[in-house]
Amino acid sequence: MVLEFEKDYLELYQKVDQLKRIYKLGNKEKEEELRKLQRELRKKAKELYRKLDPWDRVLLARHSQRPHTLDYINMIFRNFIELHGDRCFGDDRSIVAGFAYFESMPVAVIGHEKGKSTKEKMERNFGMPHPEGYRKAIRVAKLAEKYHMPVITFVDTPGAYPGIGAEERGQSEAIAESLYTFGYLKVPSVAVVIGEGGSGGALALAVANRVLMFENAIYSVISPEGCAAILWKDQSKVKEASLALKLTAQDLLRLGVIDYIVPEPLGASHIDPVRSARVLKYFLRKCIKQLLSKNTEEILRERIEKFGSMGVFLEQ
Amino acid sequence: MGILDRFFKKKKEEKESLWTKCPECKTILYMPELSANLKVCPKCNYHFPMSAKERVESLLDENAQLLFENILPKDPLRFKDTKPYKDRLKQAQEDTGLSEALVVVRGNLKDIHVVLAVMDFNFIGGSMGSVVGERFYRACKLCANEELPLISVITSGGARMQEGILSLMQMAKTSIGVGFLREKGVPYITVLTDPTMGGVSASFAFLGDVIMAEPKSLIGFAGPRVIEQTIKQQLPEGFQRAEFLLEKGMIDIVVHRKELKDTLYKLLSMATYWKRFNLTAL
Numbered sequence: 001m002v003l004e005f006e007k008d009y010l011e012l013y014q015k016v017d018q019l020k021r022i023y024k025l026g027n028k029e030k031e032e033e034l035r036k037l038q039r040e041l042r043k044k045a046k047e048l049y050r051k052l053d054p055w056d057r058v059l060l061a062r063h064s065q066r067p068h069t070l071d072y073i074n075m076i077f078r079n080f081i082e083l084h085g086d087r088c089f090g091d092d093r094s095i096v097a098g099f100a101y102f103e104s105m106p107v108a109v110i111g112h113e114k115g116k117s118t119k120e121k122m123e124r125n126f127g128m129p130h131p132e133g134y135r136k137a138i139r140v141a142k143l144a145e146k147y148h149m150p151v152i153t154f155v156d157t158p159g160a161y162p163g164i165g166a167e168e169r170g171q172s173e174a175i176a177e178s179l180y181t182f183g184y185l186k187v188p189s190v191a192v193v194i195g196e197g198g199s200g201g202a203l204a205l206a207v208a209n210r211v212l213m214f215e216n217a218i219y220s221v222i223s224p225e226g227c228a229a230i231l232w233k234d235q236s237k238v239k240e241a242s243l244a245l246k247l248t249a250q251d252l253l254r255l256g257v258i259d260y261i262v263p264e265p266l267g268a269s270h271i272d273p274v275r276s277a278r279v280l281k282y283f284l285r286k287c288i289k290q291l292l293s294k295n296t297e298e299i300l301r302e303r304i305e306k307f308g309s310m311g312v313f314l315e316q
Numbered sequence: 317m318g319i320l321d322r323f324f325k326k327k328k329e330e331k332e333s334l335w336t337k338c339p340e341c342k343t344i345l346y347m348p349e350l351s352a353n354l355k356v357c358p359k360c361n362y363h364f365p366m367s368a369k370e371r372v373e374s375l376l377d378e379n380a381q382l383l384f385e386n387i388l389p390k391d392p393l394r395f396k397d398t399k400p401y402k403d404r405l406k407q408a409q410e411d412t413g414l415s416e417a418l419v420v421v422r423g424n425l426k427d428i429h430v431v432l433a434v435m436d437f438n439f440i441g442g443s444m445g446s447v448v449g450e451r452f453y454r455a456c457k458l459c460a461n462e463e464l465p466l467i468s469v470i471t472s473g474g475a476r477m478q479e480g481i482l483s484l485m486q487m488a489k490t491s492i493g494v495g496f497l498r499e500k501g502v503p504y505i506t507v508l509t510d511p512t513m514g515g516v517s518a519s520f521a522f523l524g525d526v527i528m529a530e531p532k533s534l535i536g537f538a539g540p541r542v543i544e545q546t547i548k549q550q551l552p553e554g555f556q557r558a559e560f561l562l563e564k565g566m567i568d569i570v571v572h573r574k575e576l577k578d579t580l581y582k583l584l585s586m587a588t589y590w591k592r593f594n595l596t597a598l
């Protein structure tokens with residue numbers, strides 16, 4: 001998948017890549033040309049990604065090559081052991097959960113997983129959980145608490161699945177209980193919005209001591225499509241809706257909803273997932289270090305105060 | 317007309333017809349009679365929507381006290397769709413006589429002192445923005461501190477889109493609020509009425525110790541239209557209605573509006589009994 005606005009950039013990127021290979025093969029005379037093209041590429045990237053409008057970021061956040069939860073787990077953590085099932089109905093593969101080492105520390109990792117190939121996407125329901133997904137997340141979070149492990153969550157979902165089974169099995173109850181459980185977890189927690197933070201289905205995994213968001217991720221109460229259809233009564237008004245909703249990382253930092261923006265490599269995370277993972281690892285290390293210096297009571301109080309003070313109103 | 321009139325601003329005078337048609341059985345009903353019957357159709361038991369004021373009056377004694385009315389809405393995103401959010405707020409305030417979609421009242425339900433948080437669907441679809449979240453959160457704090465039972469009577473279309481992400485965050489905030497009650501062992505009862513959907517359903521509505529619902533109320537996370545569009549098939553009759561949720565084990569009781577006050581009282585007398593007399597079972 002190539003987005004309209006990244007076409008020129010990708011063309012140049014490929015040219016640089018090719019030249020780099022030739023250069024590495026020993027064609028040292030290409031050095032000058034390579035440097036020139038690299039400068040041009042950087043300039044183009046800066047121009048391009050500085051003027052991205054919110055809708056462009058929606059497209060980047062949903063980019064099919066964008067690294068997903070399992071990519072980050074593989075790149076950042078070691079010895080991941082995945083745990084399955086809600087002990088009640090089934091195993092929802094749109095949420096992955098388990099334990100792994102972050103550097104030398106065992107932690108719990110929980111996140112939405114959209115899948116890569118068409119087959120995998122279907123198996124993972126495009127990252128849209130059913131109640132049993134949230135119940136698995138709750139179960140693993142409580143286990144982490146039992147073992148005194150920090151919890152790291154990855155958020156990347158269009159939203160909780162709107163279907164018959166999901167409603168029958170209590171989507172509302174599962175999300176509500178997840179909000180409560182993560183809100184009162186006695187261990188430090190960090191949430192990272194890596195791609196799409198879609199509504200309550202995203203928030204259910206994003207109540208944490210620190211909330212991070214990738215530069216081109218989005219996080220919103222409703223999809224721009226849904227918002228356009230309801231408020232503008234016109235599905236084509238997605239650009240207007242995505243602007244009005246204030247769903248970019250920059251907006252959310254300003255509104256006090258997230259703590260840090262994780263910068264993405266030039267051209268966004270899908271161009272260079274390894275670098276993206278490296279930067280995220282740096283931020284995770286920083287947050288966990290901050291949180292490990294606090295005791296249980298402080299961790300809990302801090303999180304309750306953080307979410308308890310969200311909102312803007314007039315007090316007379 | 318109860319004593320609460322002095323708290324609620326006078327509604328914009330409307331030439332409301334004295335007659336209305338029951339949407340269920342099509343009987344023509346005389347409004348004053350319908351109101352006297354708690355807005356339940358005497359022919360078919362259809363539960364008409366109730367305003368927050370009518371709800372409070374139907375459950376609490378006259379000396380109820382309105383709380384947190386000093387917390388008022390703002391327009392943090394300067395949101396404008398086909399109409400500015402500011403104008404929508406003003407319109408809703410004029411139309412309903414309310415300052416926001418959630419009204420918090422403390423008073424007596426017979427001889428039990430309680431706090432009641434009631435939503436009004438006529439205020440921007442009972443949607444949850446920062447004020448709904450903050451008022452509910454404060455109600456939880458108050459109830460935890462004074463060990464007062466909290467009852468929420470809910471009707472909501474979900475999140476207040478015009479407050480964007482801040483509206484979404486109220487789901488976390490209200491859920492944390494319920495935690496204060498859980499920690500103190502204070503009863504928290506929710507009554508879901510038609511409709512209870514989206515972000516409100518998936519936060520403080522479904523965190524009740526006991527969850528009641530009025531007959532035939534539409535209750536769920538995703539709206540039926542969204543589900544139909546997603547699965548590309550028609551939904552079965554009665555799907556997401558209170559009786560359906562009862563059958564699926566998602567709620568405790570379906571209560572006819574005429575029995576709601578007595579049912580709440582019965583439940584709360586038992587739930588508060590041991591604490592009231594400083595007793596423990598063992």
Ligand SMILES: [Zn+2]
Nearest residue numbers: 338341357360
């Ligand atoms: Zn009728």
